Amino acid sequence: MSDVVIRLRCAKRRGLNTSYIIWLFSFLQRLFSYLGNKEIHSARLERNEREERARGKSLECERCAAPSSIIVGSHVWVEDPDEAWLDGEVTEVKGDDIKINTTSGKTIVAKSANVYPKDPEFPSCGVDDMTKLAYLHEPGVLQNLRCRYDINEIYTYTGNILIAVNPFRRLPHLYSNHMMEQYKGAAFGELSPHPFAVADAAYRNMINEKISQAILVSGESGAGKTESTKSLMRYLAYMGGKASKTEERSVEQKVLESNPVLEAFGNAKTVRNNNSSRFGKFVEIQFDKKGQISGAAIRTYLLERSRVCQVSDPERNYHCFYMLCAAPAEDIEKYKLGNPRTFHYLKQSNCYDLDGVDEYKEYLATKRAMDVVGISQEEQDAIFRVVAAILHLGNVEFVKGKEIDSSQPKDDKSRFHLKTAAELFKCNLKALEDSLVKRVMVTRDESITKSLDPDTAALSRDALAKIVYSKLFDWLVDKINVSIGQDTASELLIGVLDIYGFESFKTNRNSNISRPNLLKIPY
Numbered sequence: 001m002s003d004v005v006i007r008l009r010c011a012k013r014r015g016l017n018t019s020y021i022i023w024l025f026s027f028l029q030r031l032f033s034y035l036g037n038k039e040i041h042s043a044r045l046e047r048n049e050r051e052e053r054a055r056g057k058s059l060e061c062e063r064c065a066a067p068s069s070i071i072v073g074s075h076v077w078v079e080d081p082d083e084a085w086l087d088g089e090v091t092e093v094k095g096d097d098i099k100i101n102t103t104s105g106k107t108i109v110a111k112s113a114n115v116y117p118k119d120p121e122f123p124s125c126g127v128d129d130m131t132k133l134a135y136l137h138e139p140g141v142l143q144n145l146r147c148r149y150d151i152n153e154i155y156t157y158t159g160n161i162l163i164a165v166n167p168f169r170r171l172p173h174l175y176s177n178h179m180m181e182q183y184k185g186a187a188f189g190e191l192s193p194h195p196f197a198v199a200d201a202a203y204r205n206m207i208n209e210k211i212s213q214a215i216l217v218s219g220e221s222g223a224g225k226t227e228s229t230k231s232l233m234r235y236l237a238y239m240g241g242k243a244s245k246t247e248e249r250s251v252e253q254k255v256l257e258s259n260p261v262l263e264a265f266g267n268a269k270t271v272r273n274n275n276s277s278r279f280g281k282f283v284e285i286q287f288d289k290k291g292q293i294s295g296a297a298i299r300t301y302l303l304e305r306s307r308v309c310q311v312s313d314p315e316r317n318y319h320c321f322y323m324l325c326a327a328p329a330e331d332i333e334k335y336k337l338g339n340p341r342t343f344h345y346l347k348q349s350n351c352y353d354l355d356g357v358d359e360y361k362e363y364l365a366t367k368r369a370m371d372v373v374g375i376s377q378e379e380q381d382a383i384f385r386v387v388a389a390i391l392h393l394g395n396v397e398f399v400k401g402k403e404i405d406s407s408q409p410k411d412d413k414s415r416f417h418l419k420t421a422a423e424l425f426k427c428n429l430k431a432l433e434d435s436l437v438k439r440v441m442v443t444r445d446e447s448i449t450k451s452l453d454p455d456t457a458a459l460s461r462d463a464l465a466k467i468v469y470s471k472l473f474d475w476l477v478d479k480i481n482v483s484i485g486q487d488t489a490s491e492l493l494i495g496v497l498d499i500y501g502f503e504s505f506k507t508n509r510n511s512n513i514s515r516p517n518l519l520k521i522p523y
């Protein structure tokens with residue numbers, strides 16, 4: 001279990017810079033994971049104490065207690081290389097060796113340290129809060145998550161943490177307006193575990209205690225962080241939204257509509273997730289004294305730049321490149337595009353299409369979302385010109401030039417792409433070429449121009465593509481922020497962090513219900 005979504009009281013309102021956010025949240029993640037474990041552990045100890053007392057046994061933590069309390073006839077869990085954990089009954093105890101007949105029919109002899117007690121009275125539907133488990137160890141937690149997952153209960157609390165298991169299919173009934181109504185004002189823990197409950201608790205705490213709040217959503221890639229974040233945002237928009245009296249879109253509509261725009265430019269297909277966010281996002285929703293949304297700000301960080309020019313099979317580059325290649329004919333002509341298979345930055349992988357995704361429709365939908373968040377037609381044209389220029393830039397190849405260690409565009413095809421890139425960037429062709437095949441070193445007295453060999457020129461080309469793309473992304477975020485508008489007078493906000501980077505589990509055994517995603521709320 002490595003994924004945590006934490007809500008914390010955010011005393012500091014503004015001025016969180018990127019490195020501060022990263023440091024803060026990595027620190028908080030460790031802190032809350034420690035506190036969470038401690039809290040759960042104490043809850044467990046308390047419960048065990050009661051149970052052990054009743055049974056006349058001494059108090060011990062369940063992991064420590066396991067070996068000594070295991071006797072012939074005990075129900076236990078034992079590790080299995082294929083199935084992760086198997087349950088069974090102890091048939092023989094010889095010193096440190098325990099023989100178990102598993103329910104799958106296997107007989108296993110294991111060391112006592114690898115055998116964990118199983119609750120024979122575990123309810124068949126599991127429990128909605130892990131602290132209610134008789135034993136809080138890995139097999140117990142996984143068994144509970146699996147039982148609940150099998151009956152479409154994808155959310156489970158662990159004390160004040162919410163764990164979300166990715167259902168990998170739409171469950172619309174869980175996110176309807178009716179559901180939001182149910183969670184409005186309900187005490188935390190009264191209804192089934194749900195991100196709406198987390199968002200509602202954050203909102204109420206903010207209103208009642210007049211303290212800003214933050215929700216941290218964390219989990220490995222594909223866990224469902226972005227989907228959970230969207231549910232949280234929808235609920236906050238529902239609670240704090242006010243219908244706009246004019247034609248103008250409301251702040252909350254703009255915040256919600258910014259998702260498809262950011263996803264088009266910041267998400268890509270990876271081996272783990274067809275719509276993987278390749279950037280971190282912190283959305284700050286500001287509220288007025290009445291608890292209505294008065295402004296918002298989106299901060300993004302750590303966009304994965306290398307993907308722009310390096311894609312490994314079977315992943316893809318950023319979605320926007322493919323949707324632009326599928327744009328209506330007049331746009332294709334305008335940007336001199338064509339089949340994605342003809343562009344170096346896209347053809348390094350054999351994956352071009354996504355199941356169930358029509359890139360043409362995605363292009364139109366992205367443009368519509370851009371309209372909503374206030375990006376004008378002219379600006380949209382400029383954005384896609386830059387995207388197309390990057391694709392053309394990637395097709396410029398270099399060969400040795402006339403001078404030693406110099407380079408020049410390889411052939412007419414490369415010259416065509418260089419010229420097109422310059423046209424689309426609206427920059428001088430010679431200046432663009434020089435920036436790729438030459439390096440200018442400025443010393444105190446003079447500036448020295450050095451020619452670059454073909455390999456280094458190709459590296460310059462890629463460096464330019466990456467920096468331009470990342471600047472474009474930052475520009476988009478700034479543009480969205482200006483359009484949404486911040487409420488500088490607001491003193492209360494709820495921040496939601498959709499973090500990424502916690503992608504490696506040393507052990508992630510249960511592939512069927514893997515990728516848990518936790519939410520934690522400190523009291």
Ligand SMILES: Nc1ncnc2c1ncn2[C@@H]1O[C@H](COP(=O)(O)OP(=O)(O)OP(=O)(O)O)[C@@H](O)[C@H]1O
Pocket residue numbers: 166167168169170171219220221222223224225226227228273275276277278500
């Ligand atoms: N609650 C949910 N209901 C339905 N489908 C979901 C849910 N959560 C996740 N999914 C599915 O799983 C996919 C991956 O989820 P999501 O993009 O939220 O993962 P992530 O944790 O943000 O991953 P990454 O770190 O790669 O961005 C979604 O595109 C969606 O198909």
Ligand SMILES: [Mg+2]
Pocket residue numbers: 225226227275276277
């Ligand atoms: Mg994501």
